[in-house]
Amino acid sequence: MAVSSAQIYTWLERYAGIVAEQKQYLTGLDAAIGDGDHGINLDRGFQTVLVKLAPVRDKDAGTLLKTTGMALVGSVGGAGGPLYGTFFLRAGAELDGKAEVSDAEFVDALAPALERARQSLGEGAPLGKVLAAAADAAEEGMKATIPLKALKGRASYLGDRSIGHQDPGATSSYLMLRALSDSLAAVPQRATTTST
Amino acid sequence: MAEAAVTTRLKKLINTPETEVKDALAGMAAAHGDLIRVEYDPNVIIRKDAPRKGKVGLVSGGGSGHEPMHGGYVGRGMLDAACPGAVFTSPTPDQMARATAAVDGGAGVLHVVKNYTGDIMNFEMAAELARGEGAKVNAVITNDDVAVQDSLYTAGRRGVGVTVLLEKIVGGCAEAGADLETVTTLAKKVNANGRSMGMALTSCIVPAAGKVTFEIADDEMELGIGIHGEPGRERTKLKAADEIAEILTSTVVKDLPYKRGDEVLAFVNGMGGTPLIELYVVANAVNRYLQKEGIKPARWLVGSYITSLEMAGCSVTLLKLDAETTKFWDAPVHTPALRWGV
Numbered sequence: 307m308a309v310s311s312a313q314i315y316t317w318l319e320r321y322a323g324i325v326a327e328q329k330q331y332l333t334g335l336d337a338a339i340g341d342g343d344h345g346i347n348l349d350r351g352f353q354t355v356l357v358k359l360a361p362v363r364d365k366d367a368g369t370l371l372k373t374t375g376m377a378l379v380g381s382v383g384g385a386g387g388p389l390y391g392t393f394f395l396r397a398g399a400e401l402d403g404k405a406e407v408s409d410a411e412f413v414d415a416l417a418p419a420l421e422r423a424r425q426s427l428g429e430g431a432p433l434g435k436v437l438a439a440a441a442d443a444a445e446e447g448m449k450a451t452i453p454l455k456a457l458k459g460r461a462s463y464l465g466d467r468s469i470g471h472q473d474p475g476a477t478s479s480y481l482m483l484r485a486l487s488d489s490l491a492a493v494p495q496r497a498t499t500t501s502t
Numbered sequence: 503m504a505e506a507a508v509t510t511r512l513k514k515l516i517n518t519p520e521t522e523v524k525d526a527l528a529g530m531a532a533a534h535g536d537l538i539r540v541e542y543d544p545n546v547i548i549r550k551d552a553p554r555k556g557k558v559g560l561v562s563g564g565g566s567g568h569e570p571m572h573g574g575y576v577g578r579g580m581l582d583a584a585c586p587g588a589v590f591t592s593p594t595p596d597q598m599a600r601a602t603a604a605v606d607g608g609a610g611v612l613h614v615v616k617n618y619t620g621d622i623m624n625f626e627m628a629a630e631l632a633r634g635e636g637a638k639v640n641a642v643i644t645n646d647d648v649a650v651q652d653s654l655y656t657a658g659r660r661g662v663g664v665t666v667l668l669e670k671i672v673g674g675c676a677e678a679g680a681d682l683e684t685v686t687t688l689a690k691k692v693n694a695n696g697r698s699m700g701m702a703l704t705s706c707i708v709p710a711a712g713k714v715t716f717e718i719a720d721d722e723m724e725l726g727i728g729i730h731g732e733p734g735r736e737r738t739k740l741k742a743a744d745e746i747a748e749i750l751t752s753t754v755v756k757d758l759p760y761k762r763g764d765e766v767l768a769f770v771n772g773m774g775g776t777p778l779i780e781l782y783v784v785a786n787a788v789n790r791y792l793q794k795e796g797i798k799p800a801r802w803l804v805g806s807y808i809t810s811l812e813m814a815g816c817s818v819t820l821l822k823l824d825a826e827t828t829k830f831w832d833a834p835v836h837t838p839a840l841r842w843g844v
Contacts, residue, residue, distance in 0.1 A: 333711060341590050341730040346710045350588070379627065380544075383565075383591040384620035388627055459619045462656035463732050 309412045309433070309490070311367050311405055317489035318359060318374055322352035324481050335474040339461040344386060344474040351382035351390065366405045367412075372398030385459055386475065409433040437487040444480040451476045512712050514812075519709035523566045523586055530573060534838040537577040541604075544597040547573040547584045552605040558676040558685045559583070559605030562614040562669060563598055564621055565590040567708070568729060571666055571808045574839030580673035581614075581837070589708055589811070590730045592620035598628030602637055610638035610682035612689060614669060616661025617645035640682055642689035644668060646698045646819065648757040649726025649734045660728050663771050663819030664696030666807045667831070670840060674830030692827060697754045700817030701734070701746060702727040702773060706810050725749065729773075729810045743780065747787030750818040755795060760820055762796035767821040767831060772806030775814035781805065784816050801831055807839070 325332070325348050332345030358377040362369050375395030379387055397416055401407050413436065426436040451473035459475075461468045516522045524542065531540040539548050553559065562572040563585030572584035582605035587593035602611045611632070615625045622643065629639045644661030672689045680688070702724045705714040715731035718724060723746070726734025741749075760766060770785045772778070785804050792799050800823055808817075821827070834843030 337711065337715060341732060342708060342711050342715055343588070343591055347588065347591055380594050380596045383587045383594050383624065385592075385623055387592075387594055387620070388623040456656075458657055460657070460728075460730070460732050463650055463660070463728060463734075465651070465656070467733065 308406045308408050309367070311363075311365065311370055313490055314367050314370050315359065315363050316492065317486045318352075318355060318370065320489050320492075321482050321485040322356050324485055325349050325352045325478070328478075328481060332474050332478055335472055335477055339456060339464055339468050339471045340474065341460055343384065344478065347382045347384055347386055348390070348478055351378045351387065354378075354381040366401070366403055367407055368398045368400075368402035368404055370398070371395075371401060374398070386478075389475070409436070434487070434490055437483070437490060441480065441483040441487045444476075444483045448472060448476040448480040512707070512709065514707070514709060516709055519589075519712075522709055523588060526566070526569075527573075527586065530838065537836065537838060538573075541600065544594065544600050545586055546597055546601045546604065547576050547586065548601065548604050549576050549578070549582045552582050553607040554582075555607045556609050556679070557582075557607050558609045558680065558682050559602070559607060559611040560614065560669065560673055560676055560685075561585070561598060561601045561605060561611055562665070563587065563593045563601070563625075564616055564618075565592055565730070567706075567811045568809050570839030572669070575666070575669050575673075575837050577835070577837030578844070579677045579833055579835035579837075580669055580840065582611075582676075589710065592618065592624050595624050595627035595631060598625055599631040599635075602628065602632040602639060603635065606632075606637050610640065612672070612676075612682065612685055613639060613641040614665065614672070614689065615641055615643050616665055617643050617658050618660065619657050621661075638682060640686045642668070642672075642686060642693060644693050644696075646693065646696045647726075647728065648697050648699050648753055649728070651735065660732075662700065662729055663698040663769050663808055663817050664693055664821065666771075667696060667767060667769060667803070667819065667821050668692040670835060671827050671830040673835070674833035677833065678830075688826065688830075692821065695758070695822040695827075696819060697757045698769075698817050698819040699725075699750045699753050700727045700729070700771075700773065700815060701725050701750060702731070702810075702813050702815035703740070704775060704812075704814040706731050706774070706813040708811070723815075727773075727810075727813075727815060729808060731810060731813065743783045744787040744790075746816075747784045747818065748791050750816075751788050751791045751820075754818055754820050755791075755797065758820075758822065760795075760797050760822060763798075765798045765800040765823045765828075766792070767801040767803065767819075767823055767827075768792065768799040769803040769807075769819035769821070771803075771808055771817045771819065773813040773815040773817070774806055774809035775812040776806070776816055778805065781816060784818070788818055800828065 329345035336344035379391030456468035583601035585597040646664035
């Protein structure tokens with residue numbers, strides 16, 4: 307099995323849609339402990355991603371991911387820009403020039419965010435299951451931020467007052483992984499042994 | 503409560519939240535074309551005669567909504583370029599990289615960065631890009647907000663009022679022809695000798711969010727507020743201006759600490775929605791406190807210079823002066839928001 311560029315594009319497009327839908331929700335989470343702009347910034351970023359991806363959507367996976375990273379770095383701002391941007395730039399660099407990447411390569415490219423996924427893959431699970439596990443792990447991680455005291459970013463200024471709030475960045479990361487898992491389920495994977 | 507906040511009508515002098523920053527930049531270009539030029543995509547405000555050969559370039563930037571900081575401080579004797587981000591959101595590395603290239607006259611560039619996670623990450627990426635192009639880039643981080651406690655366990659103290667004073671003093675030094683190391687050392691000294699604390703009477707409204715950043719009752723104030731409406735040390739009942747000024751000033755004085763016999767620059771800043779008459783009421787109380795402690799306010803700055811949109815409130819910044827910092831504070835400056843000696 308392998309992941310195609312088309313699947314990666316589907317994922318990015320789907321996630322852009324989710325961010326647009328959840329803009330107010332993410333911003334609301336941020337307003338409680340930060341400066342209330344996470345959803346607004348991420349939406350501006352992924353709308354820019356859609357524009358920048360349009361002319362290269364038929365290109366290889368590396369190009370899609372790098373274009374996404376550059377668009378985010380140049381449009382999101384805040385801490386989210388460098389964090390999300392670097393994630394995609396690094397993944398893109400790993401998959402440079404590849405129209406189709408093996409499951410193992412794809413998971414490697416998204417690591418270390420996907421430690422749980424790597425474990426599952428090691429156990430021989432199909433990629434769909436692996437990513438579902440990763441999304442589940444991210445969901446647990448997101449919920450686990452609620453009782454935590456923030457140590458980084460503007461939420462850290464609240465000290466104990468940050469306890470009891472779900473982290474907006476952990477939430478948008480979870481949504482991103484769920485979109486990935488759903489996208490691969492929606493666009494059937496091709497069984498590949500022949501590379502193109 | 504949240505429901506009511508969502509339906510609050512956005513009563514602001516804007517066209518749309520999305521166009522606010524660009525509309526304002528175009529207005530600045532129209533009003534101050536003798537001092538600055540504005541570039542768009544990426545958005546940068548550049549001193550009109552930049553780059554100046556052999557002069558260290560001074561670049562700052564941050565989210566919009568703090569006007570006149572930073573764009574209002576671009577010009578002779580202060581900044582060479584400023585990068586405005588979206589409202590309350592740090593700008594992006596391509597903006598700072600462009601600003602750095604536009605003002606590099608061969609003597610290197612100093613980035614003035616306020617201590618917020620996003621600002622630091624984006625400026626670091628920009629410095630890397632600029633160095634890749636062969637530029638010499640140093641950075642100084644301002645972190646003067648004493649309201650942030652446990653700063654070892656947080657993102658650290660925020661950069662607030664000292665940033666304005668630093669941009670003026672270090673800008674004067676760069677204008678006089680000092681090299682990059684000298685300018686950087688002075689910038690670090692200014693930051694090390696400055697402390698601030700703010701308070702808010704009302705919240706601000708980020709246009710894209712369309713509602714107040716925090717709820718606060720009519721008889722309450724937030725002590726130790728940040729310049730983005732981040733909560734501070736304490737929510738308490740509103741007190742008289744003299745008492746508020748004494749809380750802010752004494753907390754600042756004890757932090758450095760400032761001692762009997764010290765000469766300071768006293769900076770009473772408005773958060774955007776507070777009239778100047780109230781800032782002078784605060785200045786009076788700050789002065790009384792300093793005199794009582796034997797600290798001499800040798801220079802003053804009173805007005806709204808680092809704001810938080812329409813938030814009502816103030817901050818008090820003290821900067822310990824010496825001969826060098828006093829000289830460069832007094833040096834001529836000609837920018838849209840600060841002008842003297844010319």
